[in-house]
Amino acid sequence: MPEGLVQAPAMPAALRQPVLEVRNLTIGFPLRQGTLRAVDGVDFDLHAGKTLCLVGESGSGKSATARAILRIVPRPGQIEAGSILYRGAGGETDIAKLDPGGRQVRAIRGGEIAMIFQEPMTSLSPLHTIGFQLVEAIRLHTRLDRRAARARAIELLRRVEVPRAENAFERYPFEYSGGMRQRAMIAMALACNPKILIADEPTTALDVTTQAEILDLMRELQRDLGMAVLFITHDMGVVAEIADEVAVMHRGRLVERGPVEDIFLAPQAAYSRMLIQSVLRLEEPAPQRAQRAERLPNAPILLKVDGLTKVFAPRKGLFRRGGEAVQAVAGVQLELREGETLGIVGESGSGKTTLGRCIMRILEPEGGSILLRQRDGSVTDVRGLDRAGLRQAHREMRMIFQDPYGSLNPRMTVGEVIGEPLLVNGLLSGEALRRRVGELLEMVGLPAAAAERYPHAFSGGQRQRISIARAVALSPRLIVADEATSALDVSIRAQVLDLLLDMQERLGLSFLFISHDIGVVRYFCDRMAVMYRGRIVETGSTEQVCSAPEHGYTRALLSAVPSADPRRRGLGRRSRYRDE
């Protein structure tokens, strides 16, 4: 394994030594049947002023590794072997040998090594003001009195660019936006000038534009304060953006470690190669798309949405004055041709999911029309259909959901789930149904025997395949896929996207592909529509929108997307968009 020591030659000798040396770290979780090795013999170093990215898919043991450094591995997990050598002001300490509840570890936690977490919504206590939680962190490790601690807290809030810091000090977390909460978390972590900052997926729950701002902030803070940063993420784009060094974890083991350029350009281990490739593949358009690019403009229009509007009424009680009505979808207009894929891109709250659900009439739109071209060439307004008509329309328009766990009935076998639309529409039953379900399962790459089992026996990716089989069971022409790949790990995501492309070729499907992930849209969609606050601000071919965005918001969005190439880091100037 390469010893990736990248450092400036001018540094004094003391700083050249790593601040943290992790050797042979092994963490076990005792279970009913034996012990689960969540982390197995991991080695790495952290250097002052440098960022090490710990990369891996869910369940790879990266979070447990980070928690072990602070000795907060959740019970019943425990460090079974290895050392965590920390070089602080008070000399060298092996953190792995300390008592996890003892004074020494507590002095390190927050004082020398600070940590920020993934969920900005729940990582701050909802019942205490931001100020209280900040002051507590400051006073735990310094001798500042109340007033001085308050001043320091406000200074910290200013430092992390929280607007009107004095005011924000008195506020509760629920009065902050997600990005602001993560800023407050960072302020709290910086309270005592830690030597090491551990960040566990700090931007995963954030929108891409907010993520870019937080990454900027972290980079700037690191430059000014000279911390070592351990950054845990599953997003290779983020890695390329901020890492100096990368460590790739897979099933509890460290499969590769090295400088970021080496990992991206010449990955050695098979697993990191696969990981990099599945990311890089999404940088290019899917090959299938090039083939159809020419015939698409001439294909008939399958779906034409015009002036679609959906307003969410405020909650009202007998004695409660309601808030303001929210216009989730405001006069949306879009077209989708037969065999085409249209990506709807937007951040959380942009109304893209509501739009998809309105088109399916899961939600009732207040205004506009949804014109669907029938097989015989006639056009129906889905919005005006009665129950029976809608039932017919739903044989043509199907849906795939985001959550692979919530979208399959846990009490039905996979065969029953896939067969349900065929059965209730009176198309097939008995042996014929069973055979058809088997065919569908094989079509999505699962053995026909899977029909006997219940959904809980399948992984997220496999469940999504089952959802796809259910969606295509009725030979539909339109599929609305709402964040269909967002809950999946990156390697699985590429597989599912390819399955969808394959289905599209075979069955002549059109997709309305709703996603927040520009990379996926760039790979998968022929055209894209950018949605912002209930409106579509820009539509066009994917290449055209990505290379020459016209609207300010699109520019801001695209410039915030991290590129999966460390050499292009910071090349494109970030553009910010403020809608007044």
Added chain:
Amino acid sequence: MLHFIGRRLLAMVPFLLLTSVTVFTLIQLPPGDYLSNYAAQLAESSETVDQATLENLRQRYGLGQPLPVQYLKWMGGVLQGDFGQSFEWQQPVWPLIRERLGLTLLVTLSALLFTWAVALPIGIYSAVRKYSLADYLFTFLGFVGLAVPGFLLGLLVMYVAVTWFGQSVGGLFSEQYEGAPWSLDKVLDLLAHLWIPMIVIGLSGTASLIRIMRANLLDELNKPYVETARAKGLPEWKLLLRYPVRAALNPFVSTLGWILPHLVSGSVIVAVVLNLPIAGPLLLQSLLTQDMYLAGAFLLLLCCLTVLGTLLSDILLALLDPRIRFE
């Protein structure tokens, strides 16, 4: 905050109205009316029936008139502090129930305090030391507490007191203070008697509260903010009390809405067994003898007590949880 309390108070009005209608319906349910019973009883005890008095009462309560009119007359009286006449005691209801209601409140609230004082620490302990021996023990004891009805526990306590200690434990006062004017000695005597009904009534609610506290705290212990606080370097016990316990208190406090009715219910029946001079025995007696205005007053006031408890828990909750306050 004032705005919040005002809104809650306003929301209580329909509840209280509904309560009064419910109670009125209840006291009207048994066949026969109060005045015919009254007249019959007077006649039975060979007293002269004063037609004028009867007519006067008939007027006052609108008897013989349609039920809505009777209800309005009754409510009108209640709003002015006139709960009507007890025909069994032949005197106004209010002085009869005044002291008993006060003592009911005292007994119920002390049972509530007992319940909280026991359930809170045990609940916290059980959650933090999940699946420990003590956790199992407390869970089991909690189940037993849930399964033993209050009156049975009261009987058991009396049995143990009589057979093992040779003394009777009923009542709230020793003989010499019964009916005596209030004095410091009487208060001390009351406190000396209070603890048995307090435990007997309180124990039935304790089990559910322990389980609620335990479940809430277990939920909270898994929340990310606990990890944040731990990563700050807070000592474990301080962290526990400051964050998850504090958060788990909210649902705990909101149980006040049903634990109070539960305790009032329990007090009624335990009072009959332990012969306590509170609402229970007199209410039972008035129901058995169809002394409807007396029963009605008790029912109405006990119900109001619990509706007030709900209001109190709402306000307490708003004080504890900024999210509710800012809603």
Added chain:
Amino acid sequence: MSTSTAAAPPPLPATRLADTLSPRRLMWLRFRRHRLAMLGLIVVGLIYFTAAFAEFLAPMDPNRAAARYALHPPQSITWFEHGEDGLRFRPSVPFYRMERDRRTLQARFVPDPDRRIYLRLFGEGDPYRFWGLFPASRHLLAPEQPGDPLFLTGADRLGRDVLSRTIYGARISMTVGLVGVALSLFLGVGIGGLAGYYGGRVDWVVQRLTEYVISLPTIPIWMALAAAVPRDWPPLTVYFLITLIVSLIGWTELARVVRGRFLSLRTEDFVTAARIDGCSEMRIIFRHMLPSFASHIIASMTLAIPLMILAETSLSFLGLGLQPPTISWGVLLKEAQNIRSIAAAPWLFLPGAAVVVAVLALNFLGDGLRDAADPHA
């Protein structure tokens, strides 16, 4: 769960036992691990069995009174006897003579060493009509000489067998729970389902109504309702009225559970998917939603039964519920209300012990069911 990383579609994960089982079966496996719940299940089963075969299992007619056996103490069974040919199975109980204290004239029972009452399994005893239908006279345990006193847990004030009365009481008390829960279920599922399904205004009204009912102190309301039931109505009518009264309060918890599950399920993706599949509303409710919360309803019902039993017991204890000659545990306990009689005859507590055991077992059972239905809650 692991997934293969190759580009080819991943094979099914290696078969683990849990993967091939249905959710219901998994629930049963989880339930079986819960030892107290299993114990609860067995005890509840035994109690209902006893209630079902009360006539046969009770040694005596519960209403046979004999003044000379008033407050007769419990007799303990000796199963084997030393005979000439060694130990022999021959159950018997001691015979008690009644003596009067010379000064106080109080009756006292003393065992007579010279006389034993021999018992027979499946012996002839007081005649009865099994389930009110088939005339019979066999009892599980009966004295060889019909008419001999057999009071395994003592006699009450009127010389009736407490054990037999407790066994018969199980029939009424335990079924009050069942019938009451059935009524509650009807009310709760109806009202809760209505609220959860229609949402909006209906939901608002139902929620306020539920809140209101929960905020009422139940026992005083029950007392008032029960006091309105005329004393001279036939026992069966009173029984149903009391059950109805008890369930009038019990439905709120069920309604809350049903409404909550309904609301959360209504927005689940798999229900939306069923709608898009073309399922009718009926099929969505019965095929897709109901199986997902049936187990919760069963658990809540199991936990509601003990509440009903306690309510009936309390009301009857106060003299407002069932009335003698109906035999329920509450009615029996009413006789133990007097502290002096308990001090003299603590065996009158037996029905109380029965209540505690039954309620405890039902609570363990319900708790285990709830945990098994919802392993993550």
